[in-house]
Amino acid sequence: MATLQCEIVSAEESLFSGAITLLSVRGTIGELGITPGHAPLLTGINPGAVALHLEDGSEEIFYASGGYLEVQPGFVTLLADTALRAEDLDEAQAEEARQQAEKAMEERNAETEFSSAAAMMAEALAQQRTLEELRRRSR
């Protein structure tokens, strides 16, 4: 089966490097599925889960809070702002982040604060979605 070399790096560490058959990610204008032979593409990504289908049919899930995705015919590079292995995501932390974001949005008094709170909220929700996804698959 044709494969694609995939690298996921964040500013702190290299998270994944290896052959995959499919990468699915939430791009700035919608869900993307990258398979081998995809045309060269450069896009921003939204906070959310990054799912990789490995050669042996297993699946790995990461969480990225934003960044850029480069696709070349033979390989794909994900430059994440902050990325985590989904297993490392902490449910309690994600919930706390969401509540904090909610509170920040309620107490907003300036437009700039609102936008930063909204970004916080989007991130927290994306984390929770990733966790749900992970739970659903492991069932």
Place this chain on the structure above:
Amino acid sequence: MAVGKEIKNKIGSVQNTQKITSAMQMVAASKMRRTQDRMQQGKPYSDRIRSVISHLANANPEYKHTFMEARDVKRVGFIVVSSDRGLCGGLNVNLFRSVVKQMAELDAKGIEVDLGLIGNKAGPFFRSIGANIVAVMPDVGESPAIADLIGGIRVMLDAYSEGTIDQLYLAGNDFENTMTQAPTVRQLLPLDPADDDAYKHRWDYIYEPDARQLIEGLLLRYLESQVYQAVIENGACEQAAKMIAMKNATENAEKLIDELQLIYNNARQAAITQEIAEIVSGAAAV
């Protein structure tokens, strides 16, 4: 016996200095491990983004950012990464020397130079030679944050966008191993396309959502990450150089103490011999 009191004092003070240098050596060794780890962690990201950017420079986007277009060089900018503190051997001096050499070469061609300086050590040096300094980012500390550097980077990038400078270089020390740190000057702007035949044909990315926005964001992140990585790497170099410098200082102190001890022993022995000679000659006279 008052013989060699000054020498004894001298030995004591050298020993105290030695204690300090050996303590600093150990501190530098433990910090070096930490800074090296940080450097290794950041490396994959900065390498990857560099390769993405070099692909981008080879592509033929519908939108050409000013950062991607080479133009006639009348004035260039340097971002010089130095350490915050001294006592690290020739680390800073070697780097400054290679920057000054390049500045002299450019000057001979009638090209002027603007400097953006990172770290405490660069400021006094370049001020003393009367260079044109446009941005200073002192006190980067041991765990620098990108946020501390953004302001200074911005100044240089704006100068480039406005056409004040036509090229931008990044000068810092490359960490080769604990013993060697090599001063290097790398071109940041305009982007240098990678020499890779696989990308020579005419092609372009699909951009989502929009080439301009995407390229701008990506370029800014690229430049920040390159400068940040250079600062981190220079930090690792600083600790390594400091460790070596302090190791040498400790060894030199040891040598100095040995020499002084020899002089002291000689003087003491001479005094004893003289005293005995005096007693003997006194007894013979009786």
